[in-house]
Amino acid sequence: xxxxxxxxxxxxxxxxxxxxxxxxxxxxxxxxxxxxxxxxxxxxxxxxxxxxxxxxxxxxxxxxxxxxxxxxxxxxxxxxxxxxxxxxxxxxxxxxxxxxxxxxxxxxxxxxxxxxxxxxxxxxxxxxxxxxxxxxxxxxxxxxxxxxxxxxxxxxxxxxxxxxxxxxxxxxxxxxxxxxxxxxxxxxxxxxxxxxxxxxxxxxxxxxxxxxxxxxxxxxxxxxxxxxxxxxxxxxxxxxxxxxxxxxxxxxxxxxxxxxxxxxxxxxxxxxxxxxxxxxxxxxxxxxxxxxxxxxxxxxxxxxxxxxxxxxxxxxxxxxxxxxxxxxxxxxxxxxxxxxxxxxxxxxxxxxxxxxxxxxxxxxxxxxxxxxxxxxxxxxxxxxxxxxxxxxxxxxxx
Numbered sequence: 001x002x003x004x005x006x007x008x009x010x011x012x013x014x015x016x017x018x019x020x021x022x023x024x025x026x027x028x029x030x031x032x033x034x035x036x037x038x039x040x041x042x043x044x045x046x047x048x049x050x051x052x053x054x055x056x057x058x059x060x061x062x063x064x065x066x067x068x069x070x071x072x073x074x075x076x077x078x079x080x081x082x083x084x085x086x087x088x089x090x091x092x093x094x095x096x097x098x099x100x101x102x103x104x105x106x107x108x109x110x111x112x113x114x115x116x117x118x119x120x121x122x123x124x125x126x127x128x129x130x131x132x133x134x135x136x137x138x139x140x141x142x143x144x145x146x147x148x149x150x151x152x153x154x155x156x157x158x159x160x161x162x163x164x165x166x167x168x169x170x171x172x173x174x175x176x177x178x179x180x181x182x183x184x185x186x187x188x189x190x191x192x193x194x195x196x197x198x199x200x201x202x203x204x205x206x207x208x209x210x211x212x213x214x215x216x217x218x219x220x221x222x223x224x225x226x227x228x229x230x231x232x233x234x235x236x237x238x239x240x241x242x243x244x245x246x247x248x249x250x251x252x253x254x255x256x257x258x259x260x261x262x263x264x265x266x267x268x269x270x271x272x273x274x275x276x277x278x279x280x281x282x283x284x285x286x287x288x289x290x291x292x293x294x295x296x297x298x299x300x301x302x303x304x305x306x307x308x309x310x311x312x313x314x315x316x317x318x319x320x321x322x323x324x325x326x327x328x329x330x331x332x333x334x335x336x337x338x339x340x341x342x343x344x345x346x347x348x349x350x351x352x353x354x355x356x357x358x359x360x361x362x363x364x365x366x367x368x369x370x371x372x373x374x375x376x377x378x379x380x381x382x383x384x385x386x387x388x389x390x391x392x393x394x395x396x397x398x
Contacts, residue, residue, distance in 0.1 A: 025084035093361040100365030105274035128277035130307040135300040170271035178235040217244040313343030334373030
């Protein structure tokens, strides 16, 4: 009997993971088995560290060193194509999305002060599920458009495969690039991108209006410029929303391909869900900072392990909520945990009771059937709107 079929929590979790990944585009099916053990080790140890996974990896090897070499060879194997492995998994989950607009977040994160992780994620009910990830040996979070476009092209290929056309992309000001905006418009995607203060705004007839930094706003004041152009190249027409919150001096500046309003800032604010995803990976659930890998290709394959685990856990969290079993794993009266953490608790709950897990991969659009409980907040004062030609000015009555 193979030890991979032995009883125990690790083996049962391994079999549940393997059932989803073994049908991918593998050059060697043995690599699928290794990935299933790596995901198992990650979920049971909570660390992105090969030594931490070894107690949970079952094989014929007598020594831990042999299992460690097996994992390291997998991470260093140039024949392991992350897109060919993760693409079929995430597209299978997105088949349940429906006709709702898909919200994407584009962002980067620096790893070990030497590498840059480029990530496009699906924003889903308070968390970000990885869609495409790329690791470069690049010590800065600022990357060129030549690095971004291949990542976005891969994303478009995945979404076209499942027939998702309604897409909105959110990005921080580090991605304020008219070439990127032009590419998004060609794809038919909408966007909300934070812009830099140095950008030049011009009227539809090309007459220069001002730099963004020249617009001085009072606290709780918002201005929306419709049908303007950006930079000296007069890219547009686009729509710009500017606002200054009441609790800080920093001004918010967002460009959109659709007419802007106060709601534009709420739409852009969803982008911060990807920051929560990076936190889960780095120092939260998965402890990516424990990794001692220091080459871009191996790190990218390690990120694949984390992405597979995230997709499986979010899917499990969705299933738990839909079955009405959330309170079996979440002690709060109203949902207070993310679907990711609900999924992780559900896995440990199922393992301790001999129950099945990971019934299917799914990401479903539409309203959250059980939104998290929210604290009551004082209502903001009402606002009025003054229309002046192409310019809209929102001023607080407070």
